[in-house]
Amino acid sequence: MRIVIAEDAALMRAGLTALLDALGHRVLHAAKDAEDLNRAVDSHADDPPEVIITDVRMPPTHTDEGLVAALALRERYPAIAILVLSQYLGGEYASRLLATAESQPGGVGYLLKDRVGHLTELDRAIHTVAGGGVVVDPKVIDDLLGRRHHPLAQLTGREQDVMSLMAQGRTNEQIGEELHLSIGSVEKHIRNVFDKLSITPTDGNRRVLATLRWLSFHHRPN
Structure with missing residues (x-):
């Protein structure tokens, strides 16, 4: 070939x-x-x-x-x-x-x-x-x-990249620098993540809640 x-x-x-x-x-x-x-x-x-x-x-x-x-x-x-x-x-x-x-x-x-x-x-x-x-x-x-029906499976590739860095404790500015995105784009992706995970402003610290779901999803046993 x-x-x-x-x-x-x-x-x-x-x-x-x-x-x-x-x-x-x-x-x-x-x-x-x-x-x-x-x-x-x-x-x-x-x-x-x-x-x-x-x-x-x-x-x-x-x-x-x-x-x-x-x-x-x-x-x-x-x-x-x-x-x-x-x-x-x-x-x-x-x-x-x-x-x-x-x-x-x-x-x-x-x-x-x-x-x-x-x-x-x-x-x-x-x-x-x-x-x-x-x-x-x-x-x-x-x-x-195993994962297609999980809410996190709905995230786009870029949203997953943003979520991964957010789970590492990166700020919006650091995420933007890492992925070559504007702050506005980072904030938009994060809002999309919260929406897809059904995390509302009344739920408390949304970044922490999203991170906990992300970590449990990616580190669950096979």
């Missing part, structure tokens, strides 16, 4: 390239960020790669740049398959990726990075998505099924 990789960690990028070479695939380019990924695929516009393998979180904000770039490229090159390799269960990210499966001919997959060491599984996943199929890590499936 002709493949373009997007991974910001140099060691992971080199290791994945070596693994794919060993499996007989041709790595056209190993991108270090989303912009590099876009340039690499567009440079092969006349003969696009069959598969993009990307991480979700990449520079500069380390939120969802890799996924956003891959989905945008998929709009321009619908036949390209996308295989996400992430260290995060990322139910919301996986849902966004899977939502494109019905409308685009290229297959999609979402695997956790610990699968990279299982060469047979990785190779099978690459061939499956290249053939138009769908591959989802079993742990991600469990996460989606």
Whole structure:
């Protein structure tokens, strides 16, 4: 398969390239960020790669740049398959990726990075998505099924990022700096979080209540 990789960690990028070479695939380019990924695929516009393998979180904000770039490229090159390799269960990210499966001919997959060491599984996943199929890590499936009805599952990716930093005790100003958002945008996301969690001004310290729910959700036993 002709493949373009997007991974910001140099060691992971080199290791994945070596693994794919060993499996007989041709790595056209190993991108270090989303912009590099876009340039690499567009440079092969006349003969696009069959598969993009990307991480979700990449520079500069380390939120969802890799996924956003891959989905945008998929709009321009619908036949390209996308295989996400992430260290995060990322139910919301996986849902966004899977939502494109019905409308685009290229297959999609979402695997956790610990699968990279299982060469047979990785190779099978690459061939499956290249053939138009769908591959989802079993742990991600469990996460989606177990959490989809929880109020926190309603949060968008950006709202989850804001909530995560709020749970770490960050101020609105610090959250804005970390995520490159204006104070107004941070306040809007926080209001949305409170609304989705049904936490009203009369409930007391809303930040504390939201944090307690966030921590109990993300640290509950499997």
